[in-house]
Amino acid sequence: MSTNLAKYEKVMNYIKKAISSGEWPIGSKIPSQRKLAELLSVNRSTIVTALEELKIEGLIEGVMGKGTMVVNNTWTLLAASPPSWDESAPFSAPKPLPAPVLETDGVKAPEHFIELSKGELAQDIFPTDNMQQVMMRLAQSLEPFGYEEPKGYLPLRKAISDYMRKQGTDITPASILIVSGAIQGLQLISAGLLHKGSTVFLEKPSYLYSLHTFQSAGMNLSGLPMDEEGLRADALLKKAMAGPASVLYTIPCFHNPTGILMSEARRKELLDVCAEKRLPVIEDDIYRELWIDSPPPPTLQSLDVNGHVLYIGSFSKTLTPGLRIGWIAGSEQVIERLAEIKKQTDYGSSSLSQLVAAEWISSGLYEQHLSFVRKELKKRRTAALHALDEHMSDLAEWDIPAGGFLIWLRMKEGIQLKDIYSKAYRAGLSLNVGSIYTGESVQAIRLSYGYASIEEFEQGIRKLRQIILEDN
The missing domain is CATH 1.10.10.10 (Winged helix-like DNA-binding domain superfamily/Winged helix DNA-binding domain)
Structure with missing residues (x-):
């Protein structure tokens, strides 16, 4: 035998x-x-x-x-021959994120901070009344909680399947895995599919440089340049030809930290390169529904005919990060593999959070909420651009984001940002320096206009100008 x-x-x-x-x-x-x-x-x-x-x-x-x-x-092949737990060491201690100079130098923390760093929506955008209604409806029919099936609460997966079908992606509930946010999705992919020593291609700058998920699993990051249409396909092709490839990680909609929206033409070019080089793709699409001017191009997954794309979605940026509900969509065989890994780590995402998310989508409240969010973001974007035009036009350059809530502020030649983080901290201003998104020094700042009030954002930009001028 x-x-x-x-x-x-x-x-x-x-x-x-x-x-x-x-x-x-x-x-x-x-x-x-x-x-x-x-x-x-x-x-x-x-x-x-x-x-x-x-x-x-x-x-x-x-x-x-x-x-x-x-x-x-690609993904199916990786799922069919997964790494061992010992080899990938997926949940080893991550590298520490760049820490702010808080009270370590004897400086007392200001009582109030203007938050220009938070990558989430403001508390006054949170749908308190509707959330209370949802919770009350669920409470009336609540039953004892048990562990959900490994892939997650079936009504939620059905609701997400229907929702993605409206977006043009034909995916069945069996091909969806519920995860506790997009970060857990990335952890599961690195644990269950990728091998130690693999190379992850990604935009530079990128969110992954600050997250360290894949480096902690023994993988290497290889940054690629972007232009106004997104990650450059020619650069990906050149890099993929130069050495062994593993996977492409990309944020095509309202990219973190630059805010760039990848064009449909560029998406097709990237998929052509990935098909030629047999390169699997992780599409991190958590900002997709935060469009302001017009809906974004079709997802990479919907354009993909080869099964190369694993899709990650989440409610953290659109509804609330505290819900801790996201999902991965891909071929059923790959989702089965990831579900098995998830079962070994946490026995499933919160049942209550899954019930809440399912009710939001199936009731139509989620789409109503998104309409409100887009109107609010448009107001905030208008005010943020006005503040930047008034206070930063001689010091920096930026692009107008078509959605999301991030602006990549690039300093003009000769303008330095030495010790900008600690100086801003002392002035009661919280911001993210560009270096945490590149792995190296860069004269840029990621600004968020989604969390601070319109008035606070303007105050923060005035403070930022003063801080920069002190050293330049």
Whole structure:
């Protein structure tokens, strides 16, 4: 028995290697059972067993009149041959984030801070009345909580499936995993699919440089340049050709920290490169619904025909970060793998939070809330741009974001930001310096106009100007 098992596993590994190397690309027909049996010196029954297992894993598929075809070669392949827990060490202690100079130098913290750093919506945008109504409705029919199934509360997954279908992504509830926010989604991907020493391609600057999720799992970050349309596809192609590739991580909608919205043309260019180089993609789309001027282009996942894209969504930026509910959407085989890893770590996201999220989406309240959020963000963006024009136009440059709540403030030549964080702290101003998004020194600041009031934002920009002028 063990000998037979080893034989069909040998056949499976041979086929997986041929697929991952590109020798057998997506859409190609694999050799017949007889040829494979002769090539690998095994019985046809062993070949049949191996092929059936590979079909279950989603790598190959029998097509009427054509034979057995390769149908996947990225995430499904990674899920079929996952890293060991020892190798990936996914939850080792992360590198510490750059710490502010708080009271370590003897400076007393100001009583009040103007928050220009928080990547979340203001408390007065939080839908208190509607949330109370939702909680009251749920309380009337509340039953004892138990552990949800590994993929998450089914009515919530159905609601998200319907919601994503409206966005143009045809995804079934079975292909959705509920997670405790987007960060846990990234942790599960690094733990369950990627191998130590892998390279993660990403925009530079990027949120991941401040998060350190993948570095903590033993992976390397490789930054790529952006332009006004988003991550440059030519740079990705050049980098992918230069060395071993692993995965592309991208924030195509209202990118953190730059606020850039990736164009539809650029999205298609990136997918073409990823198809050519068999590069799986993590699409972090948590800002998508925060559009202000017009809806963003279709998701990468909806444009993808090769199964290369894993999609991450969340309610943290649109509803409330305290709900701690996000999701991953991908092929069912990959979601099964990630659900198994999640089950081993936390037995499932909060049942109450999942009930609340399901009620918000299915009742239509979520879309109503998003309409209100967009109007509020438009007011705040207008005021933020006015404040910057009045107080920073001679010191910095910036782009007008089409959505989200972030502005990447780039200092003009000759303007330095030495010790800007600690100086701002002493002045009662909280902001994020650009270096935490690049891994190196950069003369830029990430500003958020989503949290501070309009009046406070203007006060904060005036303070920032004064601080910069003191050293320049």
